[in-house]
Amino acid sequence: MLDLIIEPLSLSFMQRALMLGIFLGVLCAVVGSYMIVQRMGMLAHAISHSVMAGLPIAYVVGLALSFGALVSGVLSALVLYLIESRSRVKTDTAMALILTSFVAIGVTLVSVLPGANRIDLIHILFGNILGVTMTEVWWTLAVTVIGVILVRLFFKELLFYTFDPKGAQASGLPVRWYNAALIVAMTVTIVVCLPTVGALLVVALLVAPAATAYLLVKELHQMMWVGSIIGALSSVIGMYLSYYLDAPSGASIVLVSFCFFCLAFLFSPSDGLLSNFWTQRKRSRLVDQDPQFIDQESRLVDQEY
């Protein structure tokens, strides 16, 4: 059994994938926690697809592809904000419009711009954690460290802003900057994740571990800790599954993280579907044995209120 785990690690591409998986697990859980409490999941989905518009331009101009992706992602968020704030069009409509239009720009430019057709669209869409370079690993580490430090430094301000935006603004916090910073952080995270899971699946990496943690704990910082562990585990287990089953790595990671979510959904002590069912059954059995149980229980609730 131990051999099954250790043997692949003698290969350098597996070592790189392992490191990257752990860094991404932490980064995605920290940024993803804010996305969940801010309900930015669909925005992340739109941005993750919109980054495709910047790739062919960056390629032709000779810039790093990730830079093109970042600019394009932030630009899509800005256009979205403009449409939302200056028209009667609702958020979901604006997102659908931006997502598809930016993908269309990307696909068109890949065929139209000279030389851009050398971009591997399949790799962009689905990624491959087993094919990452050492440079990508270092970049991911740098982004993760910077991200975690910034969140630590601004934790109390971001907590206030994400919980009660109006209250935070009324206290004089520069809430527009915090909102912009969260969108940029989300876009950077998406860009960093692209080589691993690709544009189609990247949002799962941001959402699933943090959402799993959301069902298990009661505070934002705990969500980040637990989410980081679940995220790192998902990446590493998915990577091994991909290696042994010869399955696509991005999809394997996403499926493992969804399995973790399902476990929490069913068995979370406070929110789990089955846990609640068992608690209810236990309670009705107690009532059957002792009809005064309900009176005692409601007395306790009354005292508390």
Added chain:
Amino acid sequence: MLEVQNLSVNYRGNRALQDVSFFIPLGQLVGIIGPNGAGKSTLVEAMLNLIPATQGTVRFKGRALKNQLLKTSYVSQRSLVDWDYPITVWNVVMMAQTVQAGLFRGFNRQARHLAGAALERVGMYELRDRPIGELSGGQQQRVFLARALAKEAEFLIFDEPFTAVDRKTEDIIFEIFQELRAEGKTLMVINHDLGDSLAIYDQLLLLNKRLIAQGPRHEVVTSDNLERAYGRGLARVFA
């Protein structure tokens, strides 16, 4: 003194608030009443510069209110808050000291003392480690009241604090409002209800896009004024 002069707000081409002007002496408890969509929340949000005003000035003790937000405490409508947010009662109340503590710094002992005392005052100290989502509507409102108290503000604004609260919470909020007034603080409270609860206010502002009337309850809640604000008379408003 709190002075609001010619405050107007446009929302997507429509007038949400038009030329509202009033003065309030310090240390008063003021109620804002008016029909749905009258601009009650818009008024307080524009006063605090949360939404842009097309014109007008708001001054507190002679200086622009928007530059004195540390002296101001604002509790928004409960519908604007995500009550499933993963946060405990204690951390909600500590938010009061976020700006005072400063960037890159934790909360000091004084800040923690203020939060603890505020929670004691609203009867919620025992539940300080509970997630906010596990509390009843009334308890949640008391936690927000504690947060407002922990800021030690001079001017406090509450947007519909009596919505979805139990009788015990209502009594606690009334009591604390009166204590705050006795301490010389100025309070503005948006009140949806036109019943007996209006008796606690020193004066009322009746609003419907414009300021319809201002003064003590018996001068403001008249058939004529209500007709102008609600488009129907006293009997029908209370019916």
